[in-house]
Amino acid sequence: MAAPVRSRPALLTGFHFTKPTLAAFSERGDIVGHMDSPTPTVADIPPGVARAVQAIVSTGSVGISDAMMAALPRLSLFCCYGTGYERVDLEAARRRGIMVTHGADANAPDVAELAVGILLASTRRLVRADKMIRRGEWKQRIPNRFGPIAGLSGGKVGILGLGAIGLEVARRLKGFDVEVAYCNRNRRSDVDFRYFSNVMALATWCDYLIVCLRSDASNRHIINAEVLKALGPRGHLVNISRGWAVDEAALADALRNDVIEGAALDVFDEEPYTGTELLELDKLVMTPHFGGGTEHAQRRMTDLVCRNLDNHFSGRPVVSPVPELREWANAPDAPRPR
Incomplete structure (x- = not known):
């Protein structure tokens, strides 16, 4: 049976965001679960949400594998909170029709x-x-x-x-x-x-x-x-x-x-x-990887993720695709919400 149509996108998080940041994401969609592991696998996807998840907000150091993408049939957007995206399988994302964004110059x-x-x-x-x-x-x-x-x-x-x-x-x-x-x-x-x-x-x-x-x-x-x-x-x-x-x-x-x-x-x-x-x-x-941990940087990165969520789920090109997918983001076959 097909998943029910949602008026708001279902979001999954994979990083310990601050309460204000989570509140901003919640304005764009329903946060249906959180993956607590620093290196999540399919087993870390909260029970009962896999078929609903349409977007993930996480970090590039946490990333996402091909196997995880396969377990999330409606996933069409992965937002990296921050500049890096080194643990995101970009080849698998493109093959599966999943757009990947990052924090670009925000921090x-x-x-x-x-x-x-x-x-x-x-x-x-x-x-x-x-x-x-x-x-x-x-x-x-x-x-x-x-x-x-x-x-x-x-x-x-x-x-x-x-x-x-x-x-x-x-x-x-x-x-x-x-x-x-x-x-x-x-x-x-x-x-x-x-x-x-x-x-x-x-x-x-x-x-x-x-x-x-x-x-x-x-x-x-x-x-x-x-x-x-x-x-x-x-x-x-x-x-x-x-x-x-x-x-x-x-x-x-x-x-x-x-x-x-x-x-x-x-x-x-x-x-x-x-x-x-x-x-x-x-x-x-x-120091514990907090170069981008200032209030100013957090606000800029949160805003960028929100703009990417807004654009993607309203059918517009995302604001900050990773460089390898930049041309695809503006192409006719760019990923669309599922």
């Missing part, structure tokens, strides 16, 4: 702000200094406890991935008297920063390397032992893109053996991070 200023903040925390040893005071060690006046601190002024910052977030990082670095260069798949014609065609050349040139690229299968562990060695013993690494861009085992080894001076991570290969190797490293600053 770029806020993520860039954190990138500069944790870069400073790493280079100026802010977390280690805080712990020193709390342990009562300041009064011991141990000289050169942290070794020489260069500071950012006069340094060279390399940005790996000069997209929306990378550009915002570069803008925020202007006041620090640093030289900026970047590595991208293609040289940009709208900036005058020095360009490097590969990450090894960029790492060899710079003092501080900030990873801002969109993480997908093509750049998994693009930051490996060789790149860290090229960055050098006074170098610092910052990752605010996706965790799997960095080989965490290689990074831990580089920090333990003074291959690089320090690092800061807002993202991890598996989230939440439950390992122990990184926790033992004093030279590593860690």
Whole structure:
């Protein structure tokens, strides 16, 4: 028997959204269930709702598999809350007639702000200094406890991935008297920063390397032992893109053996991070993937998801399809509500 026609779309969530955000989604449709697992499978779909679900609002780090899509026969829209969509099976989505949207540039200023903040925390040893005071060690006046601190002024910052977030990082670095260069798949014609065609050349040139690229299968562990060695013993690494861009085992080894001076991570290969190797490293600053966690970013991303829901279920093209599906979003055979 065909599913009953609904006046409002049935929504399934796959991320722990705030109450105001859920309230905004509820204005667009009926939230019929929530998947609590960070890596949901078919078994995580709430009982009795599979045949009703028409849209999912989740994140790219949670994603959706081909098997899950097959279990949701009316699904026609998957909205990623945030920029990334690395765990969404795009080939399966297209084959099954499911549009995928993402947060595009909605959180770029806020993520860039954190990138500069944790870069400073790493280079100026802010977390280690805080712990020193709390342990009562300041009064011991141990000289050169942290070794020489260069500071950012006069340094060279390399940005790996000069997209929306990378550009915002570069803008925020202007006041620090640093030289900026970047590595991208293609040289940009709208900036005058020095360009490097590969990450090894960029790492060899710079003092501080900030990873801002969109993480997908093509750049998994693009930051490996060789790149860290090229960055050098006074170098610092910052990752605010996706965790799997960095080989965490290689990074831990580089920090333990003074291959690089320090690092800061807002993202991890598996989230939440439950390992122990990184926790033992004093030279590593860690934050829990909250670069886009400001109130401003949350409002912008919530608004974008709502606009995508509104457009899709009123028969108009979505506002922010993922780049791989952009042309399809405006084509006659673009997915329609079921």
